[in-house]
Amino acid sequence: APVSAPDLTTCGPADKPDGSTIDCCPPTTTTIIDFKLPDRGPLRTRLAAQDVAKNPAYLAKYKKAIELMRALPDDDPRSFAQQAKVHCSYCDGGYPQVGYSDLEIQVHYCWLFFPFHRWYLYFYEKIMGELIGDPTFALPFWNWDAPAGMYIPEIFTDTSSSLYDQYRNAAHQPPKLLDFNYSGTDDNVDDATRIKENLTTMYQQMVSKATSHRLFFGEPYSAGDDPSPGAGNIESIPHNNIHFWTGDPTQTNGEDMGAFYSSGRDPLFYSHHSNVDRMWSIYKDKLGGTDIEKTDWLDTEFLFYDEKKNLVRVKVCDSLDTKKLGYVYDEKVPIPWLKSKP
Numbered sequence: 517a518p519v520s521a522p523d524l525t526t527c528g529p530a531d532k533p534d535g536s537t538i539d540c541c542p543p544t545t546t547t548i549i550d551f552k553l554p555d556r557g558p559l560r561t562r563l564a565a566q567d568v569a570k571n572p573a574y575l576a577k578y579k580k581a582i583e584l585m586r587a588l589p590d591d592d593p594r595s596f597a598q599q600a601k602v603h604c605s606y607c608d609g610g611y612p613q614v615g616y617s618d619l620e621i622q623v624h625y626c627w628l629f630f631p632f633h634r635w636y637l638y639f640y641e642k643i644m645g646e647l648i649g650d651p652t653f654a655l656p657f658w659n660w661d662a663p664a665g666m667y668i669p670e671i672f673t674d675t676s677s678s679l680y681d682q683y684r685n686a687a688h689q690p691p692k693l694l695d696f697n698y699s700g701t702d703d704n705v706d707d708a709t710r711i712k713e714n715l716t717t718m719y720q721q722m723v724s725k726a727t728s729h730r731l732f733f734g735e736p737y738s739a740g741d742d743p744s745p746g747a748g749n750i751e752s753i754p755h756n757n758i759h760f761w762t763g764d765p766t767q768t769n770g771e772d773m774g775a776f777y778s779s780g781r782d783p784l785f786y787s788h789h790s791n792v793d794r795m796w797s798i799y800k801d802k803l804g805g806t807d808i809e810k811t812d813w814l815d816t817e818f819l820f821y822d823e824k825k826n827l828v829r830v831k832v833c834d835s836l837d838t839k840k841l842g843y844v845y846d847e848k849v850p851i852p853w854l855k856s857k858p
């Protein structure tokens with residue numbers, strides 16, 4: 517059977533990598549609404565973060581949205597603090613599985629990775645749109661799969677901006693290039709070589725090694741299963757490495773981006789995941805990939821608070837088509853690794 521939505525009243529402390537715990541539980545409510553796909557309105561187009569830098573009006577909206585989110589009271593489920601806690605609870609053992617109280621819900625290292633984060637960003641984006649009164653506002657993506665975006669986007673490094681987070685690796689500020697195979701130490705590869713390596717890695721993870729649903733999405737995970745059966749390609753590399761590369765190594769747990777409990781505290785997290793989500797779209801639209809057809813995946817449920825503070829129950833099956841959710845990715849952004857066969 518599919519993993520059911522958590523029971524928020526059973527939420528408990530989440531585990532930090534250093535062995536301590538933290539309370540990330542959301543506000544509770546007794547009313548849960550089942551998600552209904554929205555009526556078709558204008559599509560929201562998610563742009564590459566480096567292009568947003570050239571679009572002052574758009575950038576101003578993004579900054580304003582995060583500023584307003586940060587200004588909401590901490591117990592408002594739409595506040596930036598609560599949005600970060602969503603990740604913490606779903607990823608660090610905050611929820612027991614309904615019916616299996618000794619097993620935690622874990623949305624990583626399994627086939628829930630893509631759909632869980634798609635839903636998470638969906639509500640985050642809707643909340644931003646609501647706060648700035650613009651339902652067409654779309655979450656920019658960190659275009660790390662192309663040379664033009666292979667470093668921390670500059671819009672996130674302006675220390676006076678709401679998009680800034682102080683807990684990032686000081687040695688990895690732009691124009692320092694991302695290393696998709698980063699595991700804790702910087703080496704001295706020149707930029708041209710690094711770009712080539714990263715593009716080759718993208719081709720492998722998305723094409724040559726993505727030969728089955730298990731390899732692309734991750735291992736099956738159903739009700740009663742032990743957590744973390746195995747990650748899909750993109751989740752492992754480069755998604756995890758980019759988290760680790762971005763977080764501040766002088767913090768105990770590589771905060772913020774380097775640990776599940778804290779990564780949602782960095783606005784960059786959501787744009788990182790916007791590009792992860794774009795990889796799922798590219799897999800289907802450009803590479804002929806298909807979605808899993810098993811009901812244990814399709815009927816998996818999650819709970820999120822929406823832009824009106826309603827608690828909404830969603831299913832994986834309603835997340836498969838981004839157009840039905842009201843958004844698309846900017847098609848004009850080049851995908852150079854499609855031709856990077858090693």
Ligand code: C2O
Binds near residue numbers: 603624633755789
């Ligand atoms: Cu929920 Cu990038 O991890």
